[in-house]
Amino acid sequence: MALSLLARHNPLASAEQQLHILANSTTCPPFEQRMAAASLHPLHATGITVFQINVGKLCNQTCRHCHVDAGPDRKEIMSRETAELCITMLAKTDIPTVDITGGAPELNPNFRRLVEQATQLERHVMDRCNLSVLLLPSQADLAEFLARHRVEVIASLPYFRASQTDAQRGNGVFDKSIEAMQLLNRLGYGHEGSGLLLNLVHNPVGAFLPPKQEAVEAQFRRELQRAHGVTFNHLYTITNMPISRFLEFLMDSGNYEGYMERLANAFNPAAAAGVMCRYTLSIGWDGTLYDCDFNQMLDLPLNHGAPRHLRDFDPARLHRRRIVTGNHCYGCTAGTGSSCGGAVT
Numbered sequence: 001m002a003l004s005l006l007a008r009h010n011p012l013a014s015a016e017q018q019l020h021i022l023a024n025s026t027t028c029p030p031f032e033q034r035m036a037a038a039s040l041h042p043l044h045a046t047g048i049t050v051f052q053i054n055v056g057k058l059c060n061q062t063c064r065h066c067h068v069d070a071g072p073d074r075k076e077i078m079s080r081e082t083a084e085l086c087i088t089m090l091a092k093t094d095i096p097t098v099d100i101t102g103g104a105p106e107l108n109p110n111f112r113r114l115v116e117q118a119t120q121l122e123r124h125v126m127d128r129c130n131l132s133v134l135l136l137p138s139q140a141d142l143a144e145f146l147a148r149h150r151v152e153v154i155a156s157l158p159y160f161r162a163s164q165t166d167a168q169r170g171n172g173v174f175d176k177s178i179e180a181m182q183l184l185n186r187l188g189y190g191h192e193g194s195g196l197l198l199n200l201v202h203n204p205v206g207a208f209l210p211p212k213q214e215a216v217e218a219q220f221r222r223e224l225q226r227a228h229g230v231t232f233n234h235l236y237t238i239t240n241m242p243i244s245r246f247l248e249f250l251m252d253s254g255n256y257e258g259y260m261e262r263l264a265n266a267f268n269p270a271a272a273a274g275v276m277c278r279y280t281l282s283i284g285w286d287g288t289l290y291d292c293d294f295n296q297m298l299d300l301p302l303n304h305g306a307p308r309h310l311r312d313f314d315p316a317r318l319h320r321r322r323i324v325t326g327n328h329c330y331g332c333t334a335g336t337g338s339s340c341g342g343a344v345t
């Protein structure tokens, strides 16, 4: 299995190094300049409807494009104390959606307690699931647990064929993903009217922008049903962010500047006005607050006077906070934008 950037002592394991590369791109103007031209700078939040908890970087996979640099070797995981703090703060709000991500969030020993407590608070819970985790012997009852708590499953599946998916996510991952989706389908997931949502996320395998969502969703639906009898609710397309292991791929393949230019040329003011950081609060494994999961991975916590840690959580100061942006944000504003409401692992 491949190793994380950190385990390989790759310089790109450093957020500072990534930010340096991003800030010095020669093919795109500074993001803030483009936003100012669209009357969107400085960018402010419009409220918080998604409470996104990243419970850590531990994962059973090491995907090539992972923006978290997650993997089996990563040890950073949310403690019981911080997980409890998440729930305490959530209870003070009426934020309707709790979005749990990682790594493979289910491998955090506090994952199930977070789900149970958030559902007790009557919040809609989303699990950003890599699918293969459902087949681990230690997670034999996970699918039933998710169904019992009516957790929405958002699962990454780069393509409906094994070769492209395995190229990005590791050998054998496609077959495991299919087996996991069949398991979820048997429990009612992905079937119209069951209320158990199985949504897929497609991201391009190379240095290009995703195709039109409607077309690719229809193709996935047809092919997964025909070849594997698998059904799902919706498919979202996302753009690969030029950070972490995808940045490594761009640099190694000589595609970095071309990709940044492609993103900048596809800047869409409508997508920029609707970026997820405007309605999301992202919480790191140690309780640090961020505007989004991407900023989290670049070590860019909240700024401009907003509280920086969950213990200082103050909805009134967070709702209209000014957002921290940079050239990586071009990944959210290209074309129709990334529409799954956040990152997947």
Ligand code: SF4
Residues within 6 Å of the ligand: 275, 276, 277, 278, 291, 292, 293, 294, 295, 323, 324, 325, 326, 328, 329, 332
């Ligand atoms: S990368 Fe984060 S801060 Fe930048 S536009 Fe996207 S969601 Fe907002």
